[in-house]
Amino acid sequence: MATYTYTPVPDQGAKAGVLAYLVISCVVLLLMMLFGLLMRMEQAQMISIGALWFYKIMTLHGAGMVGIVALAGAAIMWHFLRQYVDLSTGIFMANLILFLTGVVMILASVLLGDFHAAWTFLFPLPGNSMGMWTPGAAALFMGGLLVIGVGFVLLHLDIARAIISRYGGLGRGLGWPQLFGPDDGNAPPPAVVASTMVTIVNLIGLVVGASILVMMLVNLYVPTFEIDALLAKGMIYFFGHVFINAVIYMAVIAVYEILPRYTQRPWKSNKVFLASWTASTIMVMFIFPHHLLMDYAFPKWFLIMGHIIGYLNTFPILIVTGYGAMMIVYRSGIRWDMCSRLLFVSLFGWAVGAMPAFIDGTITVNYVMHNTLWVPGHFHTYLLLGMVAMVFGFMYYLGKPNENAPDSALDVAAFWGFVIGTMGFTMSFLYSGKISAPRRYAEHLPEWVPYDKIASYFAMLLIASVLVFIFRFLTRLGLASRDYQRASLARSMAT
Amino acid sequence: MIATLSHHPGRSALALGVFYLLLATPIARDWLEASMSRHMLVQMPLLVVIGIIAARLVPGRTQDSLLIRFGGAWPCVIAALFASSYWMLPRALDAALTDPWAEVAKFLSLPFLVGFPLVLAWRRLTLIGRGFVWTNFFSMLAVLGWLYIVAPVRVCNSYLVNDQENAGWYMVIASVLLFFWWLGTLLVGGGVGPDKPDQSGPGRTFA
Numbered sequence: 001m002a003t004y005t006y007t008p009v010p011d012q013g014a015k016a017g018v019l020a021y022l023v024i025s026c027v028v029l030l031l032m033m034l035f036g037l038l039m040r041m042e043q044a045q046m047i048s049i050g051a052l053w054f055y056k057i058m059t060l061h062g063a064g065m066v067g068i069v070a071l072a073g074a075a076i077m078w079h080f081l082r083q084y085v086d087l088s089t090g091i092f093m094a095n096l097i098l099f100l101t102g103v104v105m106i107l108a109s110v111l112l113g114d115f116h117a118a119w120t121f122l123f124p125l126p127g128n129s130m131g132m133w134t135p136g137a138a139a140l141f142m143g144g145l146l147v148i149g150v151g152f153v154l155l156h157l158d159i160a161r162a163i164i165s166r167y168g169g170l171g172r173g174l175g176w177p178q179l180f181g182p183d184d185g186n187a188p189p190p191a192v193v194a195s196t197m198v199t200i201v202n203l204i205g206l207v208v209g210a211s212i213l214v215m216m217l218v219n220l221y222v223p224t225f226e227i228d229a230l231l232a233k234g235m236i237y238f239f240g241h242v243f244i245n246a247v248i249y250m251a252v253i254a255v256y257e258i259l260p261r262y263t264q265r266p267w268k269s270n271k272v273f274l275a276s277w278t279a280s281t282i283m284v285m286f287i288f289p290h291h292l293l294m295d296y297a298f299p300k301w302f303l304i305m306g307h308i309i310g311y312l313n314t315f316p317i318l319i320v321t322g323y324g325a326m327m328i329v330y331r332s333g334i335r336w337d338m339c340s341r342l343l344f345v346s347l348f349g350w351a352v353g354a355m356p357a358f359i360d361g362t363i364t365v366n367y368v369m370h371n372t373l374w375v376p377g378h379f380h381t382y383l384l385l386g387m388v389a390m391v392f393g394f395m396y397y398l399g400k401p402n403e404n405a406p407d408s409a410l411d412v413a414a415f416w417g418f419v420i421g422t423m424g425f426t427m428s429f430l431y432s433g434k435i436s437a438p439r440r441y442a443e444h445l446p447e448w449v450p451y452d453k454i455a456s457y458f459a460m461l462l463i464a465s466v467l468v469f470i471f472r473f474l475t476r477l478g479l480a481s482r483d484y485q486r487a488s489l490a491r492s493m494a495t
Numbered sequence: 496m497i498a499t500l501s502h503h504p505g506r507s508a509l510a511l512g513v514f515y516l517l518l519a520t521p522i523a524r525d526w527l528e529a530s531m532s533r534h535m536l537v538q539m540p541l542l543v544v545i546g547i548i549a550a551r552l553v554p555g556r557t558q559d560s561l562l563i564r565f566g567g568a569w570p571c572v573i574a575a576l577f578a579s580s581y582w583m584l585p586r587a588l589d590a591a592l593t594d595p596w597a598e599v600a601k602f603l604s605l606p607f608l609v610g611f612p613l614v615l616a617w618r619r620l621t622l623i624g625r626g627f628v629w630t631n632f633f634s635m636l637a638v639l640g641w642l643y644i645v646a647p648v649r650v651c652n653s654y655l656v657n658d659q660e661n662a663g664w665y666m667v668i669a670s671v672l673l674f675f676w677w678l679g680t681l682l683v684g685g686g687v688g689p690d691k692p693d694q695s696g697p698g699r700t701f702a
C-alpha cells in the first residue's frame with residue numbers, strides 16, 4: 001500500500017510567458033465582461049444598442065470568453081506542469097501568437113464585417129446571412145477559430161511529447177499502472193494526470209473542430225458541396241463542448257497544486273483519483289448530446305447516451321476534487337487569504353454550476369428548459385465562480401508579497417463582492433430560465449425585464465470586484481516572477 | 496517484418512523490387528484501378544509504402560547526406576505534401592487511367608516524392624512536427640472523404656458516382672481508425688508507427 005506524506009516544494013515564480021498569458025487574460029476578460037454587461041443592460045432596457053450590436057457583441061463575448069479562459073487555463077497548466085516535465089517555451093509562445101492572430105481575425109470579422117452568427121457558428125447560418133454579412137466575413141471568423149485551434153494543437157502536442165518522454169506514454173501519465181495494478185505510490189502527480197486528460201480530449205476535439213471548420217469553409221464558397229446539418233451540429237458541439245469543458249480541468253490544477261502548500265498535506269493521486277480522471281477522459285467526449293436533446297432527428301440511442309453519460313460525468317472529478325479539497329482543508333488550520341479563499345470557493349462554484357446542467361440533462365426537463373436562460377445560468381455559474389475564480393486565485397498566489405502578507409480590506413470586500421455579484425447575476429439567469437425567458441434574445445418581454453435589471457446590478461458589482469483583482473495583480477507583476485515562499489503555512493505548521 | 500527484412504538488405508531490396516514490378520503488371524493494375532476505392536486506397540498507398548521501405552533500406556549515413564542535399568526535413572515534408580495532394584485530385588486519377596505517361600508519373604512520384612522523402616524527414620522531425628503532420632493528415636483525409644461523398648457531380652470520368660461515394664466513406668472510416676490507432680500509440684507509450692526512428696533522431700516516439 002502506498003503511503004503519502006507531504007514533501008514541501010518551493011513556490012516558483014511565473015515565467016515571462018505565463019505572465020504574458022495572464023495579463024492578456026485580464027484585459028480580455030474585463031473587456032468581455034463589459035460586453036456581457038452591455039447585453040444584459042440591453043435586455044433590461046437600460047440602454048439601447050439595437051439588435052445588430054447585441055448579436056455582434058454576443059458573438060464576440062462567446063468566442064472571446066471561451067478563448068480567453070482557455071488561454072488562462074493553459075497558463076495555469078503550463079506553469080505547474082513545467083515543474084514536472086520539460087516543456088517548450090517556444091511552442092508556448094507560438095500558441096500565444098497564433099491566438100492573438102486569430103483574435104484579430106475574429107475582431108475584424110465581427111466589427112468590420114458585421115459577422116454575428118454566435119461563437120457556435122452553427123451550420124448553415126454563417127453561409128446564409130441574407131445579406132447581413134459577406135461570405136468573406138464568415139470565412140474570416142471561421143479562419144480565426146482555425147488559427148486559434150492550430151495553436152492549441154501545437155501546445156497539446158508539446159505537452160504530449162513531454163509527458164511521454166518523462167513517463168513513457170499517456171496511459172502512464174493517467175496513472176494506469178497504478179490504477180489497474182498495485183498502487184506503488186509512484187503515480188504521476190495530479191497536475192500531470194489532469195494535463196494528460198486535457199491533452200487527449202482536446203487533441204480529439206480540435207481535430208474534429210478543424211475538420212468541420214474546413215468543411216464549412218468549402219461549403220461557404222461552393223454551396224453545392226452540401227453538409228448534413230445534423231452532422232455539422234454534432235461535430236461543432238462535440239468540439240465546442242470538449243474544449244470549454246477542458247478549460248476547467250486545466251484550471252483545477254491550481255487547486256491541486258496550491259491548496260496542499262497551504263495545509264502541508266499532500267493531494268494524493270490514489271486509485272479513486274486516477275479512476276475518476278480516466279473515466280472522465282472518456283465520458284467528456286460523450287456528453288455533448290445533452291445540447292442536442294431537442295434534435296429529434298438524431299437517433300434515439302444517441303440522445304439516451306447523452307442523457308446517461310451526462311448524469312454520470314457530472315460527478316467523478318467533481319466529487320473527487322471537492323471531497324479531496326475538504327479532506328485537505330478539514331482541521332488543517334489553513335489560513336485563509338485571497339488565494340486560498342478564491343480556490344476554495346471555486347470548487348463550490350463548480351459544484352453549484354454543474355447542478356443546473358445535471359437537471360437540464362434530463363430529457364423531459366430539457367424539452368422545457370433548453371434554449372432558455374437556464375443554460376447561460378448554468379455555465380456562467382461554473383465558469384465565473386469556478387473557473388474564473390481559480391484563475392484569480394492563481395494570480396493572487398503569484399503576486400502575494402510574502403507568506404504572512406495580510407490582505408487589504410478592499411481585497412476582502414472584492415472577494416465578497418465577486419461571490420455575491422456572481423451568485424446574484426447567475427441566479428437571475430436561472431430564474432429567468434425558470435420563467436421561460438429564451439436565451440439569445442436581444443429584446444425581452446416586459447415580464448422578464450425586472451430580472452434583467454437585477455442581473456445587471458449584480459453584474460456591475462461583479463465587474464467592480466474583478467477590477468480590484470486585476471488591479472492588484474498588475475501592480476504585483478514584478479513579484480510574480482520571483483521564487484519565494486508564498487503560501488501561508490497552516491497554523492498547526494507555522495513556527 | 497521491416498526489422499527482419501533489414502537484416503538482409505540485399506534480399507529485401509530484391510523482394511521490394513519484385514513487388515513493385517508486380518504492382519506494375521497489367522493484371523494488377525487492371526484489378527486495382529478498376530474501382531476508385533482500390534485505386535486511391537490500396538494501390539496508391541502501397542506505392543507510398545514501397546517508397547517508405549526503400550528509404551529504410553538505405554543506410555543511415557546515406558539517408559543523412561541525402562537529407563542535407565534536399566535541404567532538410569521540412570522541404571521533404573512539403574514535397575511529400577504537394578505530391579500526395581496532386582494525386583488526390585480526381586483529374587489526376589483520370590489521367591493515370593488514360594495517359595500512360597501519367598501512369599508512369601504516378602508509379603514514380605508516389606514512392607519517390609512521397610514515401611521516400613517522408614522517411615528521410617521523419618528522423619529529423621521533432622515529435623511536435625510529427626504530431627502536426629499526423630493530426631493534419633487525419634482531419635484532411637476526413638474532409639476529403641466528405642468532399643467525395645457529397646460532391647454534386649461525378650468527379651472522375653472513369654468511375655461511377657457510387658464508387659466515388661464508397662471511396663469517400665472509406666476515407667472517412669480510415670481517417671477515424673488511423674486517428675484512434677495513433678492515439679492508442681500515445682497511450683501505451685513508445686509509439687509504434689510504420690517508421691519508428693532510430694536513436695539518432697531528435698524524436699523517439701509519436702509514431
Ligand code: HEM
Binds near residue numbers: 058384441463
Ligand atoms: C461579468 C461577467 C459576464 C456577464 C455580465 C455576461 C453576460 C452574458 C450575457 C448577457 C449573455 C447572453 C445571454 C443570452 O441572452 O443568451 C452571455 C452569454 C455567454 N457568455 Fe457571458 N457573461 C459574463 C461572463 C462570462 C464568462 C466568464 C464566460 C466564459 C468563461 C462567459 C461565456 C459566455 C458564453 C459562452 C455565452 C453564450 C453566447 C451565445 O449564446 O452565443 N460569460 N453572457
